[in-house]
Amino acid sequence: MINRFLIFFIFLPLFLSAEPSISTIKAAVKANPALLETPQAKAAMAEKGITEAQVKEKLAQNTSSSEISNETATVENTIDESSAQEPASESIKGGDFQKDISPFTYQKDVSFKERQQNLQESKLSRYSMRFFSNKNEIDSASLPTPDDYIVTTGDVIGVQVYGDKNQEYSLEIKNDGTVNLAFVGPAKVGGMDFKSAKEYLRSSLKTHYTTSEFNINMSKYSTIQVTLIGKVKHPGIYNLSSFATVKDLLIVAKGVEPDASVREIIVKRNSKIIAQIDFYKLLFDGNELDRILLKHGDIVVINKAEKLVGIDGYVGDSAIFELKNNEKLDKLIEYAGGMRPNASKENIKISRFSNNSKLETFDISYKDAKQFDLMDGDKVYIYPLDASAQNSVNIYGNIIRPGNYRIDNDLTLNSLLKKEVEHGLK
Missing domain, CATH: 3.10.560.10 (Outer membrane lipoprotein wza domain like)
Known part of the structure; x- marks a missing residue:
């Protein structure tokens, strides 16, 4: 016969703060039927040779409905409060019985098959889309100018003279490609690469500043217009720095569509394809994309991904x-x-x-x-490796060290239990 003592024996380990009343136990089970699925409750029922159905039948007896209703309201409030707290740091696995399991928040674990199905049905996103979530603005002036950058109309070159004479100049490239050098006159640098332009300006300035040194840098880049079309979020014409690359253009345009290709980005110039860029070189190898600076009038095409x-x-x-x-x-x-x-x-x-x-x-x-x-x-x-240990046996119940034990060729159940007895039973 399932008496009051046995009910407490099953559920008392779940209520650590104080001994619960029979009405509290009944209310807790009514509010959260999964209580009967806890490892502690199952182990206690198995040890006493009783079934879950018998326990439920006993719990249904000898308590007024009003008393249970009041207790249930209290328990349900506790469940709501407990559910908002952080879950236990360790999960229930096999025979590992946690003593700090909350009787109010315990939920029956879903099967391994259900967990795998949920994982497989989870919605995946494009890996490359993460790159375009960067909200930083592009500041081309903060980047060093490469030697092969072609100086063009609208660029501004900064010149610092130091030594016997100290002077600073801000030289804007005019439509004819020239800049005005004080005490020297016009110097044509438009169309030159930046390395050649620096050498030419340095030699021109030396005719007047014979004993001075010079620091020459690009202080401002001209603006170009580039067209972006295809599978992008915001196709259209973009005004960019003449120092901009395809990467910069896509960041400004807020990225590509989910089905767009980033492995073969096409750059057209004067109706000819001048480059096909693979964005994965940057994402996975950490290599800079093909160092192609966009020019005024370029068209960048983003096609649909094939695979x-x-x-x-x-x-x-x-x-x-x-x-x-x-x-x-x-x-x-x-x-x-x-x-x-x-x-x-x-x-x-x-x-x-x-x-x-x-x-x-x-x-x-x-x-x-x-x-x-x-x-x-x-x-x-x-899939994960099979979680079940090979050549092992799982022991749980009223022992000091429940869990998996390795089975050697000469190990018997008697010797294994004897080893546990030496460490003591609960």
């Missing part, structure tokens, strides 16, 4: 990546930051919709990843 593949599960970065036609599954995993230490290299799952209707799945091993071709729209999932 977008998602990867989720036990990898460094779960996201959607763009692949080139010659890139296989191993490259996708590399882009995703590789597998986690506890990831399984077997049974990698690939889901694919053939002809936009029929769902197909493939299970392959990582050793075949270098040969496996992916298709646009594929989704890859990396």
Whole structure:
């Protein structure tokens, strides 16, 4: 017979602050039926040879409905307050019984299969989109001017004279490509690369400042107009610094559309393609993009991506990546930051919709990843290693050290229990 003492024996470990009344226990179970699923409650019922149904039947007896209703309201308020707090730092696994589990917030854990399904159905975003979330404004004047920069109309060159004479000049390039040098006259530097322009200005200034030295820098860049079209969030004509690159243009334009290609960005000049830029060189290799400065009248084209593949599960970065036609599954995993230490290299799952209707799945091993071709729209999932320990047994209950124990060839149940007895039972 299930008596009052047994009910307390099952539920008392869950209420650590004080011994609960029978009405409090009933109200707690009514407000949160998952209480009967806690490891402590299950272990206690198993030890006494009773079932969950028997406990529920006993709890339904001998208490007035008004008393339970009042207690239930109190318990439900406690549940609301407890749910807002931080969860316990450790989760319930196997036979590891936490003594600090709150009876008000305990929820029955979902199955492993359900967790995997939830992960696989999680919405992934384009990895490259993160780059364009940067809100910093571009300040070209703060960057060093490369020697191959072509000086053009509207640029302003700063000249500092020091030594016997100290003087500063701000020289703006006129429409004819010249600047006016005091005591020297006009000097044509428009169309020169910056290195040649500096040398020419230095030699021209030396004719007057014979014993002085010079510091020559670009203090302001001219403005150019560039057209951006294709799969971008804000296509149109942009006014940029003449020092701007494709990267700068895309940042100003707030990035590309989710289905846009960033692996083959086209730059057209005078109706000819002068560059095809792969943005992944910057994102993954840390290399600067092809150092092509945009010029007035350039057109930048962003086409639709041909192959977008998602990867989720036990990898460094779960996201959607763009692949080139010659890139296989191993490259996708590399882009995703590789597998986690506890990831399984077997049974990698690939889901694919053939002809936009029929769902197909493939299970392959990582050793075949270098040969496996992916298709646009594929989704890859990396599973964890089997959590169950090999050559081990799980012991739990009223012992000092519950958990997994290694099974050696000569180990018997008797010797294992004897070892535990030596450490003491609860």
